[in-house]
Amino acid sequence: MASPHHSGLVRDTERHWQQLARQRRLYTGLGLVLLMVALFGSLWFANETNAGKFFDRLPHFFDFFGDMIPRDGWEIWRAMFDLESPYADGSLKYDYPEGRVWLTDSLYMPEYVFKMIETINIAIVATLIGFTFGFLFCFLAASNLTTRRWLRGLVRRILEILRAFPEIVIAGFFAAILSLGPVPAIIAVAIHTIGALGKMFFEVVENADMKPDEGLRATGGNWVERVRFGMVPQVLPNFLSYTLLRLEINVRASTIIGAVGGGGIGEALRLSISRGHEAKTIAIILLLLTTVIAVDQLSAWLRKRVSGEQAFANPRGAPA
Amino acid sequence: MLELTDVTRRFGANTAVDAVTLSIPEGQMVGVIGRSGAGKSTLLRMINRLTSPSGGEIRFKGKTVSGLSGPALRTWQRDCAMIFQQFNLVPRLDVLTNVLLGRLNHRSTVLNILNVFTVQERANAIAALERLGIAQTALQMAGTLSGGQQQRVAIARALMQSPSMILADEPIASLDPLNAQIVMDALKDINRREGITVLTNLHTLDTARAYCERVIGMAAGKVVFDGPPDELTSETVRMIYGASDDGAEISESITSTSISTPRPVVPVKSQSTGPLQPALRVQPAASGVALPA
Numbered sequence: 001m002a003s004p005h006h007s008g009l010v011r012d013t014e015r016h017w018q019q020l021a022r023q024r025r026l027y028t029g030l031g032l033v034l035l036m037v038a039l040f041g042s043l044w045f046a047n048e049t050n051a052g053k054f055f056d057r058l059p060h061f062f063d064f065f066g067d068m069i070p071r072d073g074w075e076i077w078r079a080m081f082d083l084e085s086p087y088a089d090g091s092l093k094y095d096y097p098e099g100r101v102w103l104t105d106s107l108y109m110p111e112y113v114f115k116m117i118e119t120i121n122i123a124i125v126a127t128l129i130g131f132t133f134g135f136l137f138c139f140l141a142a143s144n145l146t147t148r149r150w151l152r153g154l155v156r157r158i159l160e161i162l163r164a165f166p167e168i169v170i171a172g173f174f175a176a177i178l179s180l181g182p183v184p185a186i187i188a189v190a191i192h193t194i195g196a197l198g199k200m201f202f203e204v205v206e207n208a209d210m211k212p213d214e215g216l217r218a219t220g221g222n223w224v225e226r227v228r229f230g231m232v233p234q235v236l237p238n239f240l241s242y243t244l245l246r247l248e249i250n251v252r253a254s255t256i257i258g259a260v261g262g263g264g265i266g267e268a269l270r271l272s273i274s275r276g277h278e279a280k281t282i283a284i285i286l287l288l289l290t291t292v293i294a295v296d297q298l299s300a301w302l303r304k305r306v307s308g309e310q311a312f313a314n315p316r317g318a319p320a
Numbered sequence: 321m322l323e324l325t326d327v328t329r330r331f332g333a334n335t336a337v338d339a340v341t342l343s344i345p346e347g348q349m350v351g352v353i354g355r356s357g358a359g360k361s362t363l364l365r366m367i368n369r370l371t372s373p374s375g376g377e378i379r380f381k382g383k384t385v386s387g388l389s390g391p392a393l394r395t396w397q398r399d400c401a402m403i404f405q406q407f408n409l410v411p412r413l414d415v416l417t418n419v420l421l422g423r424l425n426h427r428s429t430v431l432n433i434l435n436v437f438t439v440q441e442r443a444n445a446i447a448a449l450e451r452l453g454i455a456q457t458a459l460q461m462a463g464t465l466s467g468g469q470q471q472r473v474a475i476a477r478a479l480m481q482s483p484s485m486i487l488a489d490e491p492i493a494s495l496d497p498l499n500a501q502i503v504m505d506a507l508k509d510i511n512r513r514e515g516i517t518v519l520t521n522l523h524t525l526d527t528a529r530a531y532c533e534r535v536i537g538m539a540a541g542k543v544v545f546d547g548p549p550d551e552l553t554s555e556t557v558r559m560i561y562g563a564s565d566d567g568a569e570i571s572e573s574i575t576s577t578s579i580s581t582p583r584p585v586v587p588v589k590s591q592s593t594g595p596l597q598p599a600l601r602v603q604p605a606a607s608g609v610a611l612p613a
Contacts, residue, residue: 215408220398220425
């Protein structure tokens with residue numbers, strides 16, 4: 001198509017384009033080489049500092065799983081539901097019925113189910129606290145709502161500090177002060193959640209449509225009223241979605257914290273692994289797996305409903 | 321009486337509004353026309369104080385509003401309602417709540433936050449919606465309404481503010497001709513019956529001619545025309561909009577959004593705008609349509 005009239009321009013542009021493309025390919029190639037060198041270098045370093053044991057020890061990888069096989073398959077279910085074991089010899093290993101939590105004279109809840117509920121409770125309470133404070137903080141941290149730079153900076157720094165420490169570190173700290181149990185676990189997970197949700201929330205707020213806010217400003221509404229009516233209805237579906245996602249994460253986090261003394265199922269798991277109670281360990285792992293999958297599915301379903309509702313609410317609304 | 325003295329707004333090196341001096345007596349219906357970027361929106365936003373002037377003074381009934389801040393500023397914003405091109409409603413709240421939000425500045429913040437409104441306030445809101453012919457949408461989400469309906473909700477919200485004045489920033493620019501007429505008729509009706517000053521930005525000349533008793537033409541931030549629409553000759557129009565290169569006339573029929581091309585000062589015969597419209601038709605003489613409080 002290049003007519004002779006502008007063939008000069010076409011040729012120049014083509015040449016320049018080729019030149020840029022060559023340059024881009026060169027940089028991509030160099031980048032890949034560097035990445036490979038860094039990867040192999042660090043793997044080699046890790047193996048060396050491990051006294052070169054990685055490949056020597058590899059065949060023993062499955063020994064651990066071998067040690068976890070119980071005496072018979074039914075032991076797992078007996079451990080999970082606190083039934084009498086035929087091997088009962090008075091030792092801790094087969095004392096399944098000891099853990100029963102009696103609800104009435106004849107009805108009991110198996111020990112590990114009870115512990116699992118305790119862990120989920122820790123997660124839920126911590127998520128609620130995190131949502132409440134994250135919600136209160138996020139509007140002060142959003143640049144489209146808070147024009148005072150110092151206030152915004154202060155709130156953002158606070159949120160950063162709150163999420164800077166992993167839950168397990170905060171849990172260790174509070175367990176030292178408040179002794180073991182679910183309370184330090186709740187505090188630890190909640191503190192991290194405030195920081196994490198607060199950041200996600202204020203990013204949602206900063207992406208929100210400011211037209212409703214402007215409309216309310218023009219009616220003489222004050223800051224709190226503008227946030228309440230101009231912002232909250234708009235961001236709430238996203239907030240709920242992030243909170244549910246956080247609940248999933250917190251169920252796993254409170255399990256881990258249990259292992260360092262935060263109560264719940266994590267504590268039971270650590271004890272049974274260290275005491276070598278195969279059936280109990282497998283029962284707990286199965287229970288954990290089921291719960292985590294169930295919580296994930298439930299929250300995915302709920303989030304879909306929440307965001308579906310959001311997609312529904314704005315069909316003809318604010319023109320793009 | 322709204323008085324602007326040397327009102328100026330600069331954005332960096334740009335001067336959007338350049339030493340505008342105006343005085344608008346109470347009860348006037350004024351149209352502001354001009355090209356995009358002429359400073360019309362900035363002028364209106366400065367009056368409502370969504371934007372603060374860089375210089376000059378705005379006074380209303382002898383009170384300086386250009387320097388207000390805090391609660392006094394919000395009270396002024398309540399008294400000087402504003403309507404936007406994009407409606408600026410809360411799309412995820414129902415229409416009734418959106419209208420009730422016009423009362424925000426009349427009530428305590430605590431009651432507002434809890435969303436507690438009295439039966440009387442709700443009745444007033446429904447009456448305002450009824451006056452605009454959209455009472456049947458009261459419980460729908462505002463975001464699900466058509467553009468014309470949303471703009472009428474915005475007008476109902478403005479009425480709930482019990483304003484002394486209504487500013488409208490391109491109220492019909494995103495509406496089809498029929499809805500544009502309904503909205504302009506509603507503004508004219510409010511101006512006539514309540515005697516509320518209406519100051520509206522328009523980008524179609526014929527709308528300004530048909531509805532406004534006074535037209536202000538702006539170009540490059542300055543007022544270049546101020547007078548009754550009759551005095552808008554093709555020469556003044558060229559001055560406001562800038563002549564095209566070949567000096568051709570600006571044809572009003574090209575930009576016109578009116579339904580019938582001959583421009584009636586007051587819509588002569590009410591064309592059917594749906595079954596629920598008669599309440600907002602301008603009927604100067606009789607008509608016993610009750611006004612909501």
